[in-house]
Amino acid sequence: MTRNRRPWLAAAAALGAALALTSPASGAGEPAPSPLAARWTAGTPVTVTTGVTRTTWTETTLDNRTKARVLQIVEIDPTAGALTLESALGTDDSTAETLPEQLARVTTVPTRHPYAGVNGGLFQREPAGAGAEKTIVHTGVSATDGTLHSSSCWSAGKGSTGAVIQYGIPHITKLRTDMTLIAPTGETVRIDDVNRAPGRAPHCARDAEDVQVSTSPPVYTDPDEIVVFTDDYGAPVPGPGTDPAVPATADPGFEVVVDAHGVVTEAREGRGGTVVPAGGRIIQGIGTGAQWLRARLVRDDTPTVDQKLHDMTADRDIPLDDSVDVVSSFHHLLRSGDIPAELPDSCSGKEKGADGTTLICTDSRTALGTNSRGRPVLVTLTGQDNEDGDYLRSFAALLDSPELGIIDALNLDGGGSTTLQTGAQVHTPPTDLVDGTPVHRDVADAVYTGVGGYGLYVK
Amino acid sequence: MTIIRTTDLRRGSLITAVLALICSAFLVLPANADPAPYDDCPPATFCLYSGADGTGARRDFTDRQALQGYDAAWDGTSLSAKNNTALWACVYGAPGYGGLLETVKPGNKDAYTPGAVRAHKLVPTRALCFTGYERCPDNRVCTFTEPNGRGAMTVHLPATDATTKNYGNSYGAEAAPRSTWNRTKKHVCFYPEPAFTGSWADPADASGRKRFGAYVVLRGDSTTVPAPFAGTFRSHELVNGTADCQ
Numbered sequence: 287m288t289r290n291r292r293p294w295l296a297a298a299a300a301l302g303a304a305l306a307l308t309s310p311a312s313g314a315g316e317p318a319p320s321p322l323a324a325r326w327t328a329g330t331p332v333t334v335t336t337g338v339t340r341t342t343w344t345e346t347t348l349d350n351r352t353k354a355r356v357l358q359i360v361e362i363d364p365t366a367g368a369l370t371l372e373s374a375l376g377t378d379d380s381t382a383e384t385l386p387e388q389l390a391r392v393t394t395v396p397t398r399h400p401y402a403g404v405n406g407g408l409f410q411r412e413p414a415g416a417g418a419e420k421t422i423v424h425t426g427v428s429a430t431d432g433t434l435h436s437s438s439c440w441s442a443g444k445g446s447t448g449a450v451i452q453y454g455i456p457h458i459t460k461l462r463t464d465m466t467l468i469a470p471t472g473e474t475v476r477i478d479d480v481n482r483a484p485g486r487a488p489h490c491a492r493d494a495e496d497v498q499v500s501t502s503p504p505v506y507t508d509p510d511e512i513v514v515f516t517d518d519y520g521a522p523v524p525g526p527g528t529d530p531a532v533p534a535t536a537d538p539g540f541e542v543v544v545d546a547h548g549v550v551t552e553a554r555e556g557r558g559g560t561v562v563p564a565g566g567r568i569i570q571g572i573g574t575g576a577q578w579l580r581a582r583l584v585r586d587d588t589p590t591v592d593q594k595l596h597d598m599t600a601d602r603d604i605p606l607d608d609s610v611d612v613v614s615s616f617h618h619l620l621r622s623g624d625i626p627a628e629l630p631d632s633c634s635g636k637e638k639g640a641d642g643t644t645l646i647c648t649d650s651r652t653a654l655g656t657n658s659r660g661r662p663v664l665v666t667l668t669g670q671d672n673e674d675g676d677y678l679r680s681f682a683a684l685l686d687s688p689e690l691g692i693i694d695a696l697n698l699d700g701g702g703s704t705t706l707q708t709g710a711q712v713h714t715p716p717t718d719l720v721d722g723t724p725v726h727r728d729v730a731d732a733v734y735t736g737v738g739g740y741g742l743y744v745k
Numbered sequence: 746m747t748i749i750r751t752t753d754l755r756r757g758s759l760i761t762a763v764l765a766l767i768c769s770a771f772l773v774l775p776a777n778a779d780p781a782p783y784d785d786c787p788p789a790t791f792c793l794y795s796g797a798d799g800t801g802a803r804r805d806f807t808d809r810q811a812l813q814g815y816d817a818a819w820d821g822t823s824l825s826a827k828n829n830t831a832l833w834a835c836v837y838g839a840p841g842y843g844g845l846l847e848t849v850k851p852g853n854k855d856a857y858t859p860g861a862v863r864a865h866k867l868v869p870t871r872a873l874c875f876t877g878y879e880r881c882p883d884n885r886v887c888t889f890t891e892p893n894g895r896g897a898m899t900v901h902l903p904a905t906d907a908t909t910k911n912y913g914n915s916y917g918a919e920a921a922p923r924s925t926w927n928r929t930k931k932h933v934c935f936y937p938e939p940a941f942t943g944s945w946a947d948p949a950d951a952s953g954r955k956r957f958g959a960y961v962v963l964r965g966d967s968t969t970v971p972a973p974f975a976g977t978f979r980s981h982e983l984v985n986g987t988a989d990c991q
Contacts, residue, residue, distance in 0.1 A: 364893050366892075367971050368971050453894060453967055455876055458870065600831075656871070657872075660872040662872070694870055694871070738969070741945065742934070742959045743947075
């Protein structure tokens with residue numbers, strides 16, 4: 287269509303805009319400097335490899351502290367070199383390891399070791415016992431190479447916040463998983479989760495049936511569940527009685543072993559103690575979940591597991607192919623350049639500041655984001671040799687400083703989990719003690735930039 | 746070379762706020778006044794205009810419509826745009842998501858010089874404007890004429906070479922790629938000659954004796970191709986292990 291605009295309207299608007307933009311500051315003073323400009327100073331960026339730099343900002347005006355904090359930003363320019371951005375689980379999905387251990391497992395070839403990485407998403411440990419030796423469970427969606435390792439949090443059907451890492455870019459959004467088990471008869475049932483003890487959902491409800499039974503740590507229960515275990519779980523699958531405090535975990539249940547061809551090799555009463563066959567799955571059920579499996583699956587059947595990952599914000603499915611990794615947490619720190627109104631100002635570690643009275647937040651922080659140049663950034667906020675950090679909204683405000691140009695950011699696991707590594711060097715302080723020795727904390731997964739391609743010498 | 750216009754979002758917000766204030770003054774115009782600029786752009790639509798400030802002919806796109814190039818009537822002719830979708834609009838100065846990139850925040854408008862708008866897409870995260878890898882279909886090797894999956898894309902359907910028996914592709918006269926996505930289950934070895942041969946000098950080797958015989962992109966990886974390999978590939982083969990590279 288073609289439409290003419292009134293010329294006088296355009297002229298008036300242009301004049302008005304020009305006046306408004308060129309008028310002297312009439313009472314409105316200079317904008318306040320950003321938190322970063324006011325209290326921090328940047329060091330010289332260090333080149334990790336072509337396209338990867340690490341910049342350290344150090345606090346110069348202490349905020350009721352006795353020691354300065356450090357904000358470290360690793361910027362990744364995917365146009366400058368052969369670089370990837372991916373997540374990693376380390377040895378297997380059930381084991382927590384330090385970031386250096388996780389990154390060392392990415393490749394056995396030293397020249398292709400990741401250039402830089404940070405710790406990944408939130409997790410909680412399951413109680414030891416019944417075949418599960420303090421195995422870890424992700425909070426929210428976790429996936430590597432298109433394989434789901436954890437379902438989303440339910441949140442009244444709205445899903446939970448995560449970063450879909452694909453094409454070298456983290457896309458931060460609300461995610462919801464929908465997993466279905468399909469029997470050879472065509473009958474379907476909801477799969478409650480992946481790689482955790484049935485009956486005990488840590489950290490958040492996975493569906494509307496889950497009921498909270500503990501607040502510290504947060505634990506939910508559902509006596510009628512089906513849980514799938516993947517072949518990278520790594521530990522024997524859990525048996526009854528994983529958590530004496532959660533009665534549903536005592537259900538003896540029913541278990542189905544599926545081989546790499548999708549064929550049921552065993553369908554048996556009871557569950558636990560078996561390692562998932564390579565390329566296969568183990569499906570456990572309790573309560574009505576066990577009844578469903580018992581009534582529909584026998585040896586030589588070929589059930590189907592249908593897994594969907596839905597972007598709730600864009601309202602579209604994200605195909606779970608090999609290019610998809612996901613890390614999760616609860617909070618979006620920056621969304622299109624703004625601090626979300628719903629972001630809480632939470633803190634779990636508070637102590638008295640330098641004045642001996644006012645509480646300060648010492649939660650170290652890790653974030654994954656993108657900046658105005660479209661480049662991924664890995665961020666940590668810590669003390670120099672101690673655990674320190676900030677309230678969640680204050681951390682978001684720091685990242686919102688124009689000097690950084692960060693547009694989107696996801697809060698990852700923080701506190702003692704916060705770790706940043708480039709090459710073989712860890713740049714964040716150890717915060718845990720083992721036999722009196724400071725060590726870096728074991729974490730569930732990692733986000734790293736690595737080698738996208740490489741030359742091979744003539745033979 | 747790709748030039749990226751990085752707008753100061755905060756200053757942009759200030760300008761938007763000022764313009765919104767001015768626009769609000771005109772909302773008290775009589776009911777029979779012409780609509781304000783861009784007001785004719787429907788909800789949930791990305792609108793391109795042939796004239797400045799939302800004037801002239803208008804072309805509408807839903808948030809599921811991306812175009813790597815326009816027909817002759819619209820190729821490079823748009824002078825303004827309004828983004829009424831909930832997604833970021835990425836506007837490119839060359840077909841195939843190449844050339845100069847400008848982004849339009851959800852709800853915002855933008856102005857362009859002639860020739861600046863030759864392709865666009867709508868994405869949920871602004872950073873996704875800076876890549877075009879998502880066009881590559883599953884189980885294919887895709888190569889791109891610009892870094893980071895941007896520019897013209899070639900989708901390679903693997904074939905067995907009649908002469909060499911290599912499983913891959915020997916390239917024609919098209920521009921050699923500057924980025925690639927190996928979206929297959931095999932590794933890819935790239936070569937500087939069409940017959941899966943040739944080599945590159947290692948720039949880090951002062952003696953000049955060390956040479957690379959292949960550039961490897963492992964299965965599933967997408968990457969910009971660095972020097973000395975960028976813009977030199979003339980063939981590739983798919984292999985189960987990199988020991989099978991020539």
